[in-house]
Amino acid sequence: MQSLAWSIGVPLAAAVACFASVPTGVILLLLAACGAAAWVPVWQLYAGASGAYVVGDWAVPLGIGLRLDGLSALFMGVTAVVFVIAGVHALAYRLPERRRSAFWSLWFLLWAGLHALYLSNDLFNLYVTLEVVGLSAVALVSLTARAAALQYLFVTMLGSLAYLLGVALLYAGYGALEPGALRAAGEAGPLLWSVLALMSVGLLLKTAVFPLHFWLPPAHAGAAGPVSAVLSALVVKASFFLLVRLWADLFQPVAASPALTALGLAGIASVLWGGWRAFRAERLKIVIAYSTVAQLGYLMIFFPLAFHTQPFVAVDAYSGMGMLVAAHACAKAGMFLAAGSVLHELGHDRLDGLDGWGVRYPVAAFAFAVGGVTLMGLPPSGGFVAKWLLLRAAFHSQQWLYAAALLGGGLLAATYVFRPLGGAFRVVGHVEKKMPGVLQWSALALAGVSLLLGVVAAWPLDLLEIGRVLETRGAP
Amino acid sequence: MTTAVLYGITGIVLFSLGLYALVVQRHFLRRLLSLNIMGTGVFMVFIASAWRPAPEPVDPVPHAFVLTGIVVAVSATGLGVNLWRRMQAEKRGEEAP
Amino acid sequence: MTKNAGTSAGVRFAAAALTLAVAAVLVQQAVTVMSADRTGVGPLALRNLDESGVSHPTTAVLLNFRAYDTLLEIAVLVIALLGVRASALPRPFETAPAGRMLKSFSHFLVPVLIVAGGYVLWVGSHAPGGAFQAGALLGAAGVVLALAGALPELRAPGTGPVVGLAVFLVLGLQPLFAGDALLYYRGEWAKTVILLIEAGATVSIGWILAGLFMAVHRGDI
Numbered sequence: 001m002q003s004l005a006w007s008i009g010v011p012l013a014a015a016v017a018c019f020a021s022v023p024t025g026v027i028l029l030l031l032a033a034c035g036a037a038a039w040v041p042v043w044q045l046y047a048g049a050s051g052a053y054v055v056g057d058w059a060v061p062l063g064i065g066l067r068l069d070g071l072s073a074l075f076m077g078v079t080a081v082v083f084v085i086a087g088v089h090a091l092a093y094r095l096p097e098r099r100r101s102a103f104w105s106l107w108f109l110l111w112a113g114l115h116a117l118y119l120s121n122d123l124f125n126l127y128v129t130l131e132v133v134g135l136s137a138v139a140l141v142s143l144t145a146r147a148a149a150l151q152y153l154f155v156t157m158l159g160s161l162a163y164l165l166g167v168a169l170l171y172a173g174y175g176a177l178e179p180g181a182l183r184a185a186g187e188a189g190p191l192l193w194s195v196l197a198l199m200s201v202g203l204l205l206k207t208a209v210f211p212l213h214f215w216l217p218p219a220h221a222g223a224a225g226p227v228s229a230v231l232s233a234l235v236v237k238a239s240f241f242l243l244v245r246l247w248a249d250l251f252q253p254v255a256a257s258p259a260l261t262a263l264g265l266a267g268i269a270s271v272l273w274g275g276w277r278a279f280r281a282e283r284l285k286i287v288i289a290y291s292t293v294a295q296l297g298y299l300m301i302f303f304p305l306a307f308h309t310q311p312f313v314a315v316d317a318y319s320g321m322g323m324l325v326a327a328h329a330c331a332k333a334g335m336f337l338a339a340g341s342v343l344h345e346l347g348h349d350r351l352d353g354l355d356g357w358g359v360r361y362p363v364a365a366f367a368f369a370v371g372g373v374t375l376m377g378l379p380p381s382g383g384f385v386a387k388w389l390l391l392r393a394a395f396h397s398q399q400w401l402y403a404a405a406l407l408g409g410g411l412l413a414a415t416y417v418f419r420p421l422g423g424a425f426r427v428v429g430h431v432e433k434k435m436p437g438v439l440q441w442s443a444l445a446l447a448g449v450s451l452l453l454g455v456v457a458a459w460p461l462d463l464l465e466i467g468r469v470l471e472t473r474g475a476p
Numbered sequence: 477m478t479t480a481v482l483y484g485i486t487g488i489v490l491f492s493l494g495l496y497a498l499v500v501q502r503h504f505l506r507r508l509l510s511l512n513i514m515g516t517g518v519f520m521v522f523i524a525s526a527w528r529p530a531p532e533p534v535d536p537v538p539h540a541f542v543l544t545g546i547v548v549a550v551s552a553t554g555l556g557v558n559l560w561r562r563m564q565a566e567k568r569g570e571e572a573p
Numbered sequence: 574m575t576k577n578a579g580t581s582a583g584v585r586f587a588a589a590a591l592t593l594a595v596a597a598v599l600v601q602q603a604v605t606v607m608s609a610d611r612t613g614v615g616p617l618a619l620r621n622l623d624e625s626g627v628s629h630p631t632t633a634v635l636l637n638f639r640a641y642d643t644l645l646e647i648a649v650l651v652i653a654l655l656g657v658r659a660s661a662l663p664r665p666f667e668t669a670p671a672g673r674m675l676k677s678f679s680h681f682l683v684p685v686l687i688v689a690g691g692y693v694l695w696v697g698s699h700a701p702g703g704a705f706q707a708g709a710l711l712g713a714a715g716v717v718l719a720l721a722g723a724l725p726e727l728r729a730p731g732t733g734p735v736v737g738l739a740v741f742l743v744l745g746l747q748p749l750f751a752g753d754a755l756l757y758y759r760g761e762w763a764k765t766v767i768l769l770i771e772a773g774a775t776v777s778i779g780w781i782l783a784g785l786f787m788a789v790h791r792g793d794i
Binding site for chain 3: 002005006008009012013015016019020053054055056057058061062063064098099102103105106109112113116124125128129131132135136138139140142143146149165169171172173174175176177190191194195198
């Protein structure tokens with residue numbers, strides 16, 4: 001599929017173009033071009049094309065293979081939606097003039113890195129893509145929050161190194177880097193277990209799963225609005241994506257129940273702790289950042305559900321996970337854009353000083369509330385469909401603890417979503433400030449997509465089915 | 477014991493030493509150095525995996541990985557030192573008038 | 574971050590225990606994999622060396638078989654420099670003026686470094702060397718110039734850092750128009766393409782390495 005090469009080449013070229021100071025119109029054009037470069041292969045895959053590609057035409061063990069399947073296509077599609085809308089938002093967002101061109105180049109480099117990560121089918125190449133994503137995310141955070149960016153840099157470097165040591169041991173042991181080949185060669189044993197532990201801990205650190213989440217709230221809350229949006233919506237999920245890839249492909253022979261339970265319990269802890277801290281937070285962006293920790297917890301619960309021996313449980317868990325990724329990405333990006341634009345206009349986002357923000361900025365407040373619907377998992381949002389599927393998997397496999405966490409997490413979400421909305425419509429004298437319409441409406445557009453996902457759920461779920469690998473575990 | 481085993485063990489020891497220092501040390505530069513030592517350990521493991529007994533030529537692929545890894549490590553280190561330096565400068569108001 | 578305030582004995586003990594456990598498990602695995610029969614992609618790379626356009630296997634892996642890794646790696650370098658620019662300070666630091674010794678020494682050292690860089694770049698196709706080593710030498714030349722106070726302030730963005738990525742992209746995407754794969758180049762053309770990519774990469778690597786140093790030293794960029 002030639003379009004896979006373009007989906008990486010176009011955003012890279014856009015990043016190069018942004019080295020010259022480009023006018024707004026050109027940036028809009030570049031955003032559209034990159035969005036198209038992402039959606040063309042997704043569409044081709046949906047229409048039945050094969051998603052395999054070899055870079056440089058060197059057959060795979062020698063060259064690097066790319067692979068687009070339902071899961072990566074879903075991630076790519078969502079990435080394009082978030083990047084285009086948040087990019088339009090960023091055009092209206094005030095940034096210091098000297099940092100503007102750096103911002104746009106980094107924006108497109110991060111985008112290219114995400115595409116490369118979703119597509120790569122080579123463990124070492126995946127390491128390089130992890131670094132492209134991690135370092136460009138750090139650089140984007142450093143636009144506004146240096147201390148948080150430094151901590152984030154440490155975390156992302158440590159995570160990548162743990163992953164890379166796993167790659168080194170695998171290459172030394174099996175002489176291969178392609179997950180499929182390793183899966184055929186690898187047998188359950190101490191080598192695979194230690195590599196599994198190394199790579200998983202490294203990636204969990206990057207995914208900010210409890211208790212490795214400490215770095216996320218300062219980084220995500222300290223970044224500029226559009227940056228927070230893509231970090232929370234996509235960057236943490238990129239390492240989650242790689243975890244799913246590795247566990248489903250490479251580590252299936254060793255995906256024993258204690259390891260799966262450990263992931264599930266870390267997920268429950270993330271849901272509870274993230275929800276509690278979001279409820280107790282004093283600033284709007286901190287609320288949203290901790291809510292990301294909680295929502296990532298649901299994604300961890302996917303693991304014990306998906307590796308269940310009954311195929312239909314695995315399929316439900318897989319579909320639920322994909323839906324949650326898509327719905328949460330759009331909802332969270334919308335909420336961060338809304339909060340970012342409030343911060344942008346008011347100069348602060350302290351909850352005790354936000355009375356009447358719904359009157360001043362009705363569209364932003366509405367976007368926040370609509371995004372909240374997905375976080376709580378209420379119909380008709382995409383979050384509802386996702387939770388429904390995950391709950392069904394939990395019930396059918398009689399894993400009650402996970403079912404309780406999924407339900408309890410929704411209640412916690414309600415508490416922290418309603419808290420900032422509590423005083424939102426209290427009338428506070430005159431309405432003095434007007435916000436650029438683009439800032440608010442882009443937030444609402446993204447939140448709206450997360451709601452819409454629940455209505456058109458069949459399409460993403462169909463897409464996700466293409467090339468699913470998990471059901472093969474369906475042993476009697 | 478072959479050369480590869482020796483290099484492999486050294487790599488793991490370096491990685492672990494770096495990990496220990498990363499947890500224990502508080503100063504920014506020491507922690508950045510710890511990460512670099514961990515990285516060097518990983519590169520050693522790659523180098524070890526390239527080793528072949530005498531008549532066979534070594535495997536060039538891990539060598540290429542190490543070169544790529546070094547460039548990535550330099551980039552991350554350079555970015556980190558700069559962020560830290562600027563944070564310090566801002567704290568002290570060290571900029572030129 | 575406080576100035577190297579030591580951590581408590583408890584933390585150190587826990588860290589030591591954790592590290593030892595990690596080390597014990599991993600050393601065992603390393604011994605196992607390193608003593609086993611070796612497999613790898615190496616023989617395949619050596620067999621295809623003739624088609625790659627260069628005769629040094631590591632260069633062939635870096636710039637042809639796995640050129641895609643290298644493309645992304647150049648992007649990582651650019652990201653580091655952009656990250657420095659993104660956190661730019663309003664004004665550069667004050668630096669002490671360079672001594673006369675350093676200044677006169679730099680007149681001698683910098684040309685040597687540039688010539689050595691060019692040589693290492695050229696030799697990379699058949700012997701150890703290549704864009705990264707050459708770029709590092711150029712970067713060193715930049716550092717010497719910066720220390721000698723001979724470089725102007727780097728306030729403007731400049732296109733130097735992105736030349737390598739741009740050349741790589743143009744040459745890498747160009748085969749797509751002919752219906753070939755991304756980064757496809759073979760036979761006699763391959764050598765020219767690789768040399769062009771390496772030349773561009775050398776300029777960017779040198780620039781970026783020097784730039785990262787300058788940013789710490791003087792606070793510009």
